[in-house]
Amino acid sequence: MIIAVMLFGIYLYLNKSLRKYSYQRIETNLIKQTSFAKSYIEENFTKKIQSYELDKIADKIGRDLGLRVTIIGIDGTVFGDSELDGKKLIEVENHLYRPEVQQALKGFSAAKSGIGKSRRFSATIKKDMLYIASVFGKEKLQGVVRLSMPLSEIELISSHLRETLILSLFLAFILAVIVSFAASLFISKPTKEMSLAAKAVADGDFSKRISISTKDEIGDLAKAFNFMSRQIKTRIEEVTTNKSRLEAVLLSMSEGVMVVDIKGAILLMNQSLKDFLLVKGDPVGKKPLEIVRNIEIQEIADNSLRLKRGVESREISVFLPEEKILLLHATPIIRDSKIEGAVFVFHDITELRHLERIRREFVANVSHELRTPVSSIKGYAETLLEGAMDDKENAMDFLKIIHSDSERLARLIDDLLDLSKIESDKLKSTLKQCAIEPIIKRVVFSLNKQAKDKSIKIQTDIPKDISDVLADEARIAQVLLNLIDNAVKYTQEGDEVTISAKEKDGFVQVDVTDTGIGIPEKDISRLFERFYRADKARSRELGGTGLGLSIVKHIVQAHNGQVSVQSVLGKGSTFSFTIAKVKKNGKKFTKI
Ligand code: ADP
Numbered sequence: 262m263i264i265a266v267m268l269f270g271i272y273l274y275l276n277k278s279l280r281k282y283s284y285q286r287i288e289t290n291l292i293k294q295t296s297f298a299k300s301y302i303e304e305n306f307t308k309k310i311q312s313y314e315l316d317k318i319a320d321k322i323g324r325d326l327g328l329r330v331t332i333i334g335i336d337g338t339v340f341g342d343s344e345l346d347g348k349k350l351i352e353v354e355n356h357l358y359r360p361e362v363q364q365a366l367k368g369f370s371a372a373k374s375g376i377g378k379s380r381r382f383s384a385t386i387k388k389d390m391l392y393i394a395s396v397f398g399k400e401k402l403q404g405v406v407r408l409s410m411p412l413s414e415i416e417l418i419s420s421h422l423r424e425t426l427i428l429s430l431f432l433a434f435i436l437a438v439i440v441s442f443a444a445s446l447f448i449s450k451p452t453k454e455m456s457l458a459a460k461a462v463a464d465g466d467f468s469k470r471i472s473i474s475t476k477d478e479i480g481d482l483a484k485a486f487n488f489m490s491r492q493i494k495t496r497i498e499e500v501t502t503n504k505s506r507l508e509a510v511l512l513s514m515s516e517g518v519m520v521v522d523i524k525g526a527i528l529l530m531n532q533s534l535k536d537f538l539l540v541k542g543d544p545v546g547k548k549p550l551e552i553v554r555n556i557e558i559q560e561i562a563d564n565s566l567r568l569k570r571g572v573e574s575r576e577i578s579v580f581l582p583e584e585k586i587l588l589l590h591a592t593p594i595i596r597d598s599k600i601e602g603a604v605f606v607f608h609d610i611t612e613l614r615h616l617e618r619i620r621r622e623f624v625a626n627v628s629h630e631l632r633t634p635v636s637s638i639k640g641y642a643e644t645l646l647e648g649a650m651d652d653k654e655n656a657m658d659f660l661k662i663i664h665s666d667s668e669r670l671a672r673l674i675d676d677l678l679d680l681s682k683i684e685s686d687k688l689k690s691t692l693k694q695c696a697i698e699p700i701i702k703r704v705v706f707s708l709n710k711q712a713k714d715k716s717i718k719i720q721t722d723i724p725k726d727i728s729d730v731l732a733d734e735a736r737i738a739q740v741l742l743n744l745i746d747n748a749v750k751y752t753q754e755g756d757e758v759t760i761s762a763k764e765k766d767g768f769v770q771v772d773v774t775d776t777g778i779g780i781p782e783k784d785i786s787r788l789f790e791r792f793y794r795a796d797k798a799r800s801r802e803l804g805g806t807g808l809g810l811s812i813v814k815h816i817v818q819a820h821n822g823q824v825s826v827q828s829v830l831g832k833g834s835t836f837s838f839t840i841a842k843v844k845k846n847g848k849k850f851t852k853i
Pocket residue numbers: 743747748749751775777778779780788793794795796797800801804805806807808809810811834
């Protein structure tokens with residue numbers, strides 16, 4: 262466009278000056294030719310020639326020069342004209358007042374060399390003409406010779422010149438376009454390469470490098486670009502590494518983590534929390550209340566976004582559907598003293614709280630269990646001291662009660678010590694291969710007296726080829742003692758107790774079955790808890806501590822076995838436990 266505008270300007274200027282120049286050239290030529298015609302007339306217009314013969318001279322010069330030649334007398338009479346023949350000359354009007362003639366005549370009278378020129382419409386030949394007139398006459402002024410040229414001819418020349426000009430300017434334009442196109446290609450090629458590389462970087466391909474190594478601005482830019490894309494790559498790698506580190510940390514955390522933005526919408530929730538709160542689908546962008554139907558979590562989230570309070574901790578219960586207790590720490594994210602969001606860390610403390618409850622209950626139970634015999638001992642001892650000693654009969658009864666209560670106390674303390682010992686010995690006791698039958702026989706033997714007292718028959722049903730077990734003999738004996746003792750205790754006179762053993766899936770299962778009072782269904786699941794008794798009164802009456810089955814459970818679990826109970830109220834119960842078996846000839850010692 263610029264080239265086109267410039268060339269057009271050049272065209273306008275050149276066209277104007279060329280026109281002017283060619284016109285001047287033609288005019289100068291015409292002046293020269295006029296002076297030639299003047300000389301020619303002066304040489305040939307002698308006295309011998311009559312003035313009417315001037316027309317022939319005019320015709321001749323006109324022919325030679327190819328121009329219109331007019332010869333005018335000093336009075337303005339036209340003597341000759343190359344364009345008109347003799348007869349017509351008479352009709353030609355007087356030319357004295359033609360401007361060029363007047364100018365030539367005036368010039369002559371002023372400086373002896375009169376030249377006149379004029380550009381006007383010729384009334385004679387009806388055309389725009391350029392006239393050059395010159396006076397002639399050797400000694401005295403004889404007339405005026407006038408050469409004229411149609412302006413259209415001048416126009417023809419200048420239009421020819423214009424055509425040439427247009428053609429050359431057009432060629433110049435084409436050339437300029439080709440050159441500028443080549444130049445722009447030369448400039449745009451590296452720019453294109455750069456823009457492609459920038460696009461690649463934007464699309465995440467940082468391996469793209471610009472291969473321009475020129476020592477100019479483009480080269481500098483390419484170098485800066487390559488450096489920048491290397492830097493971006495390094496930064497992005499750093500960010501990605503940090504992100505995956507953070508993700509790994511969040512993923513491996515057992516605590517639940519949730520991050521919300523300033524509007525309270527979830528930005529992040531780690532897998533632990535999703536699993537814990539049973540979140541299905543993507544929680545990102547949702548409010549906590551949409552994810553977990555718990556108003557407390559939403560409340561804490563709103564509070565920490567509203568108040569710049571630092572870490573806030575609260576214990577909350579959620580039902581999913583069982584109750585879970587969560588300790589929730591909420592921390593607002595503050596940047597430039599503006600809250601931008603908040604981080605929440607959830608700890609599942611259900612088990613902790615459960616254990617605490619069990620511990621509290623245990624302490625309460627122990628105190629209660631201890632208090633009863635202790636206060637009874639104390640009471641009777643005080644009564645004796647206050648004088649009941651003298652009443653021999655009562656004193657004996659009181660002493661018997663004191664004795665039985667202190668025995669109960671001793672049993673309770675023994676059981677408690679046993680329990681804590683089993684728990685602390687869990688990792689120490691050594692399991693040895695041992696035959697189950699002799700242990701059962703020994704325990705049954707030790708309980709024979711009690712059974713006989715109640716006319717209870719204890720039977721054993723143990724296959725001869727039963728596998729040995731891997732066990733701590735003394736502890737297994739304790740398990741059997743507790744179970745058979747209970748079976749005898751909670752059985753009516755004359756009933757039966759059967760101890761049977763069988764092999765099952767790599768274990769030896771021992772069942773202690775009685776035909777006794779049985780256990781109500783609602784108590785079965787809690788029977789192995791400490792101090793839990795199905796029939797409290799009977800247990801106390803029979804001197805039970807409520808710890809027997811708990812001890813059984815702990816010992817069997819320490820052997821990696823399992824305990825179970827089946828019972829029908831009023832019909833009897835079967836307590837079973839399993840212990841890992843070993844081939845009879847194999848010797849095995851395992852530390853647990
Ligand atoms: P206890 O010292 O009271 O016997 P245990 O832990 O040994 O304590 O037993 C817990 C409770 O289980 C007993 O109080 C009793 O109610 C019930 N129980 C245990 N064994 C039997 C059984 N063979 N038949 C009926 N009830 C039983």
